[in-house]
Amino acid sequence: MMDAGRHPLIDVFTLSEVIGLEGRPGNYQATVRTAPRYVDLDLCTGCGQCSDACPIAVPNEFDIGLGTRKAIYSPFPQAVPNAYTLDFDNCLNDVILACERCRKACDINAIKYDDYPKEFTIPVGSVIVATGTGVYTPYQKGDYGYGIYPNVMTGLEYERMLNASGPTNGKIIRPSDGRTPKKVAFIQCIGARCALEGGEYCSRFCCLNSAKCALLTKDHEPDVDEVSIHYIDMRAFGKGYDEFYRRTQAEPWIKYVRGKPSKILEDPETRNLILYTEDQATGKPQKRDADLVILASAGMPNREVTTQLAKILGIETDEYGFFVSRQSSTQALEATRDGIYLCGCSRGPEDIPDSVAQASGAAALAAKHLADHRIERIKEDIPQVDTSGPPRIGVFVCNCGINIAGVLDVKKLAEQAAKLPNVVWVQSDLFTCSDQAQRVIQERIVEHKLNRIIAAACTPRTHEPIFRETIRLVGLNPYLFEMVNIRDQCSWVHAHEPEAAMERATDQIRMAVARSARLEPLEAKELKVNPSAVVIGGGLAGMRAATDLALQGFPVTLIEKTERLGGRSRELNVTFPEEYDAETLFNEAYERLKQSGARVLTGTEVIGVDGFVGGFTVKTDTNGDVKAGAIIMAIGSDIYNPVGEYGYGMTKGVITNMQLEAQLKQGEVELDGESVKTAAFVQCVGSRDPETNPGCSRYCCATTVKQALALRKRGINVIVFYRDMRTFSHHAEESYREARRAGVVFVRYNDDRKPEIIGENKVTGIRAYTEAIDDIVEADVDLVVLAVGLSPYKEAYAKLKEIMKVPTGPDGFFMERHPKLGPVETNTEGIFVCGCAQGPKDLTDSVAQASGAAGKAATLLANETVLLDPTTCAVSFDLCRDCGTCVAICDFHAPERVAIGGGLFAAKINEALCKGCGTCAAMCPTGAIKARHFTDNQISSMMRVFLLGSEA
Amino acid sequence: MAEATFQKTLSLTNAFRCLECGKCTAVCPISRYNGTYSPRRIVGRLISENPANVALDPNVWTCLTCGLCNARCPSDVKYSAMTKVLRREAFRLHNDPSCSHGGALQAMMRIHATSNQPQDRMGWVTGDLKIAEKGEWGYFVGCLPYFDALFSDLESNTLAIAKSVVKVLNVLGIEPVVMKDERCCGHDLLWGGDIENFKLLAERNVKMIRATGVKKVLTACPECYRTLAVDYPEVVGPLGFQMVYITELLADVSAQLEKKLGEIKKTVSFQDPCRLGRHMGIYDSPRRMINLIPGVQFNEMTKRGPGAICCGTSAWQNCDATSKRIQTDRLLGAYNVGAEMLVTSCPKCYVHFKCALQGESIPEDKKVEVKDLIVLLAEALNSK
Amino acid sequence: MDKGVLVIGGGVAGIQAALDLAAARVKTYLVEKAPSLGGRMAQLDKTFPTMDCSI
C-alpha cells in the first residue's frame, strides 16, 4: 500500500471516479472526477491535530458504523495517502457559524475550505477494473433477525471487532449489553448459494474466513466456551486451507454443524438467540442457543454502481452486477470490450491469493497495449560523499507535531544527543519527514560534512526508505542512515509514563549513535537483465504465460517435454461450466500463441539451469542452451492413480473421471459395448487425504457436476457420493443446482466411512453410510466413476526442484513466495510458478495464474538491470571451516560450497540469492559470515551502550 | 604497557636471545598453512618496535600457544609465554580476537567470574555414580556440562567424560568430591588476555576447593590441569592441595585396573594434547592406559609426543580455515596409520575433532571415530 | 501526461496490478473512490491460512 503511494510511476487519485472512456484499445481517453478533500494532500503530514480539535463525531464507515470518527478524519491508522479528509456533509463550517477549529489546529495550513471538484482526462492504453465487491447486507430481508436482534451481526462487523485497531480494540462484546459472549455461532452462505435472497453463486472466501474468525475468537477471548459454525458444505479449497480447516476441527471448542438453521429467535429477556437446527446424530430438529450470531455475508457487488461503471466503460455485467468475462475458462480476465481487463472480486468473489494472481495477470494483459510506451529509467549522476573518515553523525529529532513532543521532551533529547561520541550536528523539527525538513537534512550534510544520519522519529518500517532516498540524493550512501523509533514504540505506548519514556528514548538514541558509527556504506549490485523468458511446460497455462509475455514484446521460448502442446486440456471433452468445446479452446489458444511470436520447442526437456535472476541459462537435451532473464514453471500436475481403491484396476466398471471424459469425448458412454444404466461418482479419491494429497484438488466437484449432467443427457441415472460439494468456481454452483434439478442424486459420505463397491469382477452396486438418514444407502450401479485428485509429478518435480532450487511444500507442490501476497513468485528470484505446479486448480484459475506469472516476469524483464539489496551476508574464506552449516540451513540456496584452491573448499554466498536474514551468520561457528548492516559489532555496540552505559 | 615491564617480559622469555634461525616458523602448524604468519617475525618486531604496535596486530591472536616452537628453539625463547603477556596488552587496547560461537563461551566464563548465582550443573551425576562430600580426592570437572549444552548438534556428549571419570574412580574404590558450584578454570580468559576475570576465577575456585578439605584434585582436562597446577599459584600463592592428571593416577594403579578391563577390538591412535604433553610433560601415562585395554591395537601417528601437532584451535578464538586444515590433517594422520579411532585425552581436542568431522572436507570412508581416553577406558570396564 | 494504464479500484487487487505495471515501467493511474487505498483487505485482522496480518 505504502509502495503504491510512493512509486514514481503510479499516480494515485483518491476520492475519484471514472466518468468517461473514449477511444480505442491502446488509445483511450479516460475522464476522471475528483471530489474535494478540503485538505492539501501535499502539505498534510497526517499528524491528526485537526481531528483532535474537531467537535463532531459520526459513525465510522471503516468500522461498519461500530465506532466513530470525526468530521475530519483518516479512515484507519496506516491509510495511504496518509492525509486527512474533511467530510463536508458533517462539518460545522457548512452552517452559518463557522467552526474552523481544524483550520486553526493545523500548523501548516493544509486545510482548504474552498476546495472544489476537479475533472480531467488521462491518456490510457488499457483499463483494469479492480473494483472489488461489496457484501450482501442481510438487512433487506431481515434474515435471521439481522437489524432486529442486536446480537446478530455480519462477518465484516465481527472482523472489525476482532481487529486490535478496531472500534472495540479487539475485544469481543455483545452489542446488546457489552458482555463477552460465551457461545458464538457463525452461519454460512448468507446471501450466497440461494436463489431466494442474494445470489446463487458461491462466495468463495466465507468458509475459511469463518474458520479463521472462530480460531481468533478464543485468542481474543479465552472465556468463550463454544464457537459453532453452521454450514452447508465446507469449501476449504485453497492451498493449505484443508489443513487449516482440520486444525480448527481439532479444537474441542469449535463445533461444525451441518445445515443452516431454519430460523433464529431471540429470548427478549437475555437477548440470547435460539437457533433451530438439526441434530446430526438423530436427524431430529433441535434448538441450540448462542449469545452472539455472526452471519457470514457473501460478497456481492453494488449493482447500481457496477452497472453504471459498466455503461461508462462499455462492458457487460451479469445478473448480480459482476463484470462479465469474455470467456470464462481461458479469457476470464478479459472484459467484453477490447483493452479492458478484470481482476479480483470485480468478476466474482475471490480469495486473496487468486485476487493477487489475477491482478498480476490483468497487469500483463493491460501492459501489452503499452509495450512501446514504457517509461525510461532516469539515470542520475550524483557525486558521492566521502565516508572513509571518522564518523560525523547528524541527529534529527522529530516532534511529529505533538505525537512525540506531547510525551517526550524533544529539546532535551537533542541536547543529550549532542554530547554523544561522534555526533557533530543535532536539531529538532516539527515534522522531520516533511519536504522542508528533508531539504534541511540535505543542506546540513553538505554544510557540516555529515557522513552518518540518524532520525529519531517514527518507525523505520515506513519511513526508512524516505530518509534513505533523501540522503542518497546528496551523495550519502543510503545505508549510513539509522532510525530510532521514539513514536510508535515510545511516545505512543508510554504516554502515561513520560519520565520513563524519556529514559527509553535517551537509551535508544544512544544505542543508535553507537550503531551508526559502525555502519558501513553498501553498494547495491546491479545485474544485467536479459529481457527474454523461458516457460517450462506447454499446457494451457504455459501457453498462456508464453503468449502474454511475447505480446508484451519479450522474446519467449516455450519448452514442452512431450511432442504436443495443450497438456491435460487435450484429454477434455468440454469445459465447465459453459461447455465450451475443449478442442476449439485449445485451437484458439494455439492460434494466439502462434501470433504472439513465442518460440516453441516441443519434445524438449530441461536438464539444467545455471545462473540467477536476470541471467539464467536453461540447458535442454535436444535444443542446446537457452538464455533467459526469467523462468516460468508451468509443468502442471499428475493425476492421482487410484489403483487398489474402490476396486479400481481389478473390478470392471470402475473408472476414473478422466477415463469418463475420454468416453464423453468419443460420444457414447458404454461398458464393453453395453449401455450404462446407472453411474455413481465417488468424490475425493486422492484428495483431502493426509496420506495422499492433504488438500482439495479444486477441479473435481465441478467436473463431476458437468459429467453428471452429460450423463443425464444420455439418459443415465447418476448418484454422486461426496464429502463437501465444492462447486465454488464461476457458475459451478448454478450447475450444481441444475444437476439436482436434472435428477442427479447427491449423497454425502463421512470422512471416515468411505463408500464400498459391490461386485466381484464387475461392479454391480455401491453402498455408503450417510448421516442424512443415519443409515446405509445402497444402489445398483453398473459404472463407478472415481473423481481423482491431482498430485505432483514425483520424479519430474524432484528433478526440477533440484535444478531450479525452488522448494516444494508439504503437499509436494512447488512453494510460492508468499501464500497470499506472492502466489506466482518463488523464493528464487527470477523464477515464477503457475498452474497446477503450484497446487491443484481448475482451468480458469490455472490460466489466470499463468497470466499472473507473465505479469510478474514482466516486472523483471522490462528493466535493463535489477538492483540487488546489498544487505546480504558474506563469507570470509580465511575463517570458513567448510563445516557446511550455512549450506544446510539456507532455504534460498545462497551459500554454496566452492573450491578455493589448494584442494580446499569454503562456503560462498551468492548475493543474487541471499535475502539478508543473517541466520547463517548466527549459526556459523567461527564468525566467518558477516551479516551486512546487522554485523555482530553493530549489534553488540548497541548492547554495550545500553547495558554497560558506554561503548567500552 | 610500561616499557620497563615489557622489557622485563622480553628478557624473562629469552626474546633477546633470538638467533633468527626461523626454526619456530618452520615447525609452527599455523605457518605451515598460513604463509603470512611467522613467530620469528613477531619476535623480531617485539625487540625493535613499540610493543603497543605489535599488540594491535590481529596476529597476536593467531598463535595456538601449542608450544611446538618453544620446544624447537635453540635459544629457549618462550614464545607462547610471550604471546600470553602480549595478549593482555592487546585486550587492554581493545584488539579483540574473533570468538567462536559469537563469543558465547567467553560470556559464560565471565559470568562464572563475576556472578554470585549458584549454578545448576550437577545434572549429569546419575544414581550409579558415587561422589562424596568429603574425602581425600577431589574431581575438577571443568566446563563439560556447558559444552554439552552448546554443542548439542555435534552430538559430542562430552559429559560422558565426567561420568567415565567417576565410574573409573568408583571401580578403584574412590568416591571423589565434586563441587556443585565449580567454575571455569579460566584457562581461556588467561590466554585471551583477560587477566582480571582470570584472577577472580582462580580465587573462587581455589577458595572453594580448599573449603572441601581435599588433598588431591584430579582432572581429566589438560587445560584445567595446567591452569590449576601452574597458573593458579602465580596469582593465589601455594594451592594447599595437589593437582593430579587422571592418567597419572590410573597408571599408578594399572595392575588393579587391568583385571577389570574387557576387550575392545579397535585400532586406535593417540592425539597428544598440547597442554598435557609439551606444557606439562605427560606423554607416557595416557599411552599406558591405551595399551592396558585388551584387544586394542595402538598405532602411533608420525607426529607424536613432544613433536605432536596441536588440535588446531585454542581458547575458543580464531578458529578458522587453518584450524580446520590442521584438524583434517590430524584426523587423516590417524587414518593413514590404520587407526579406526583417534583417542585424545582433552575434551577440547575432542570437540574440535568432532566438529572437523562435519561437512565434506574428509571423505566419508576416511572419517575415523574420535573418543576421549577415559570414555574408552570406561567402555572397556563395561564390556567386562 | 504519459500514456498509461487506468486501474479502477485501490484494493489489494488494484494495488497489486498498479505495482506490477509500474515495476514493468508502465505509467499507471490508480483511481479510488474512497479517501484512501486499502479496500476490503485493510479491514481484515488476519488472513487465513497463515494468520499473518493483512497489510
Place this chain on the structure above:
Amino acid sequence: MAAETKEFKPKILVFACNWCSYAGADNAGVNRMQYPPDIRVIRTMCSGRVNPGHILEAFRMGADGVLWSGCHFGDCHYIFGNYEAEKNYKKLVAMLKLLGVDERRFRLEWVSAAEGNKWAALIKEFVADIKAAGPSPHKMNGSRMSQPQPLPIVE
C-alpha cells in the same frame, strides 16, 4: 504518603525481527496500547540473526531480562529463520539453566505484525516477571585493565 522507596528499574533487552515482531510492536503503538517502558529494542531482519553469544553477552553485561521475538512458524519472511532461532534458543535455555539464571529472565516468543495486543500484553507480563525476579545477580566486572599488571611468567 508512603515513604519513598527505591524502585527497581530493570534493564531489559529485546530482539525483534523486522517483519513480524517489530511490526507488531509498531501495531501496538498505532493502537496506543500502553506497556511498561523498561525495554530497549534491537531490530534485526530475522529472529534467526541473533546468536547465542548475543544473548549470553547480554546477561554477562548485567541484563535483567532478554526477550527474543520473531514470526510465528510458517510466517517467517525467510521461511525457516525462526526455526533456527528456536534451535539456538534451546541451547541457550540449557546454558542458562547451568548458569543458574532464573528461567523467567529469558524468553523466545512469536508475535505477528497484527498482534499489537499480544506484544503489549507480552511486554507487560515480561516486565512484571523480571520485576518479580529482581535485579540480575550477574554483576558485570568493571572494564578492561587500565594499569600495567605484574607479569607472572611460567612455563
